[in-house]
Amino acid sequence: MQRQLIQTASIWRDGVDLPTYSPLTTDLRVAVAVVGAGIAGLSTAxxxxxxxxxxxxxxxxxxxxGDTGNTTAQVTCMLDKGYAETEQLRGADGARLTAESHxxxxxxxxxxxxxxxxxxDLARMDGYFFLAPGDELRTLTDERDASQRAGLRDVALLSSGVTLGNVRLSSALRFPRQAHFHPLKYLVGLCRAIEGMGGQIFCGTHITRVNAEAIVTLETTDGPAIRADTVVLATHMPxxxxxxxxxxxxxALTYVIGLHIPTGSLPNFLAFxxxxxYHYVRIQAAADHDVLIVGGEDHKTGQADDMDARYQRLAQWARAQFPMAGEVLYRWSGEVANSFDGLALIGPDLVSPxxxxxxGQTGIGMTHSxxxxxxxxxxxxxxxxxxAELYAPARATGRGLGQVxxxxxxxxxxxxELLKGGDVASATEIPAGSGAVVGWGPTKVAAYRDDxxxxxxxxxxxxxxGCVVxxxxxxxxWDCPCHGSRFDSxxxxxxxPAPSDLSPAEE
Ligand code: FES
Incomplete structure (x- = not known):
């Protein structure tokens, strides 16, 4: 059966029954307030x-x-920067603690x-780290040796390649006992458990300000305030x-497609x-087929305008690796918060203890969160x-200073961009369902024409x-090219990190 329409929301949002919660309507006093109802916030609660x-x-x-619904939900210790680079950046002890914590x-x-x-749908499986064309086997042997020094003694080099179903892939490292799951179904279970222990959940409640004193006060758009002994900000960017x-x-923005494959044509696996x-891959079962989920084509947020070409390159790459891959059923994008040393920033804000x-959960947000x-x-x-020390938010950048x-x-x-003209000379050039920046300098306007x-x-x-979106x-x-804030149409x-909506435009 051919589906006519590609789903532009993630596969996880297709048919999941998420609980709904009312906004906060009166002031609240609580021991700990957690801001953010994604995997980091709900896991912490x-x-x-x-x-x-x-x-x-x-x-x-x-x-x-937010981005928990846009992830591909690999539950893995396979780091964005790898163990060889992590050892250089954080030392042998740091690499060992990184492996242990993941x-x-x-x-x-x-x-x-x-x-x-x-x-x-949680399942354990092997994870693979494949050699890309043109890369040397040395990349894998160095990473294997560093992974083993970090304590992952089962990491093995498959130098003659990997067979998955009928597919033969290049040389790879195998990381045993990785996992994947359905991230939104996991959140449903966390919500139920939190409420079962007496926790409260409020949606539709936008925090506008954090006033950190002995008791922290959170101000909201609609008026009610939350007073808490302690606050946890689990909001992607603080x-x-x-x-x-x-x-x-x-x-960075990252792109994901989900392609039809016959049920059982590939075993459960995850790969980078x-x-x-890098590219990343996993499988998700559907009613009468499986879905091959492939991601990659990352770029800095707000600094590319060729999204269709990126989706097409992903599909070409997927079909070259996995010939059974059929039509694209889903495509979506998400934002990844990369850090200077590849590790998340976790712990007390030193200004407000x-x-x-x-x-900064990088591309492996399930484990980092x-x-x-x-x-x-x-x-x-x-x-x-x-x-705690490894992930401390105020840690020295050390060898990550170059990236900073x-x-x-x-x-x-x-x-x-403040010195240049907009994307179009006049808003009359903007077709329905699209947007463009119009005007000059600080009076530039983000103009969106609805359907x-x-x-x-x-x-x-x-x-x-103040960057131009x-x-x-x-x-x-609307995506900000400076520090990655995003706004809807x-x-x-x-x-x-933008604390508030785009301001009304001057006439
Ligand atoms: S995120 Fe827009 S200026 Fe920093």
């Missing part, structure tokens, strides 16, 4: 409730409405799924930029390759955690630090 804390979770959107996160997810009886997180985290940017952050929940819950409970400098220069270059032809105008200056015609969003903020 779960860990805290387990430790006996009174928790409330707040989100401006629905459950899993394997513990996989075990923790498995335990929560079992204890809470969460039906989220909404308080107190430590200059935007100088340490470098957002050594290309830069009773405010905690979980951010789970590690974040374990560290932060321990820290709030006053329990020592062996990984080059990313900073990239940001500065984006401000030259009925009505024009919506907002200031094109990002409410974080760029129209993303694939996702129908009408200028409502989706991802920080």
């Amino acid at each position: 779960y860990q805290l409730a387990k430790r006996g804390f009174q928790v409330a979770v707040l989100d401006d959107g629905p459950i899993g409405g 394997m513990a996160a996989i075990d923790t997810i498995e335990r929560i799924v079992r204890d809470e009886a969460i039906a989220c 909404i308080n930029d107190a430590l200059g997180y935007s100088l340490r985290i470098f957002p 390759d050594t290309a830069d940017p 009773n405010v905690y952050v979980i951010t 789970t590690i974040g929940s374990m560290i932060v819950a321990d820290q709030i409970a006053g329990t020592a955690n062996p990984w 400098v080059s990313e900073g220069l990239n940001v500065l270059s984006q401000y030259t 009925r032809g009505v024009l919506h105008r907002r200031s094109a200056l990002c409410t974080h630090l 760029a129209w993303n015609d694939s996702a129908k969003t 009408y200028g409502t903020v989706i991802n920080g």
Whole structure:
């Protein structure tokens, strides 16, 4: 059966029954307020409730409405930067603690799924790290040796290639006991467990300000305030930029397609390759077929306008590797928060010690978010955690300084947009269902014409630090090229660090 329409939302949003929660309507006093109802926030609320804390979770959107719903949900210890580079950046002890914490996160997810009886398709499997064309086998042997030094002694080199079903693939490292799951079904189970322990969840509640004193006050758009002994910001990018997180985290957009394959034509597996940017692959079962999920083609947020070509290249790559891959059923994009050393930033904000952050989860957000929940819950409970120092938000950049400098220069270059003209000379050139930047300098306008032809105008200056946003015609969003804030077509903020919506445009 041929499907006519490609789904432009992620496969996880197809048919899942997510719980809904009302906005906060009155002031609230709670022990711990967690901002963000994705995997980081809900995992943290779960860990805290387990430790006996009174928790409330707040989100401006629905459950899993952010990038947890756009991930491919590999639950893995296979790092974006690999163990060889992590050893260089963080030393032998750092690499060992990184491996230990990620394997513990996989075990923790498995335990929560079992204890809470969460039906989220969790499965264990091998993960593969493939050699991309043109790369040398040395890349794999170096990574194998570093992985084993980090404690992953079962990592093996398959130098003559890997066979998956009828497909023969290139040389690879095999990482045993990795996993994948359905991320939104997992969140459903976490919500149920949190409520079962007396936790509260509020959606449609946008936090506008974090006033950190002995008691932290969270202000909201609609008026009610939350007072908490401790606050955890699990919002992809922190909404308080107190430590200059935007100088340490470098957002990128990544693209994903889901292709039809016959049921059982490939075994369950997950994989990454050594290309830069890398490809990533997994399988998800559907009713009468399987879906081959392939991602990659990353670029810095707000700094590309060839999204259709990126989706096409992904499909070409997938069919070259996996000849049974048929039509594209799904395509979507998500934002990845990369950090200067490839590890998440987790722990207390030093400016506000009773405010905690979980951010910079890189391309393996399921494990990084789970590690974040374990560290932060321990820290709030006053329990020592062996990984806290490794992931501390204020850690020295060390050998990651070079990336911080080059990313900073990239940001500065984006401000030259203020000296240029817009994308089009007049809003009359904007077709229905599309957007463009119009005008000059600081009066530039982000103009969106909806499907009925009505024009919506907002200031094109990002409410974080004033960069000019760029129209993303694939996702129908305004993306900031400086630190990755994203706004919907009408200028409502989706991802920080921007604290608020795009301002009304001057007439
Ligand atoms: S995200 Fe920093 S200026 Fe837009």
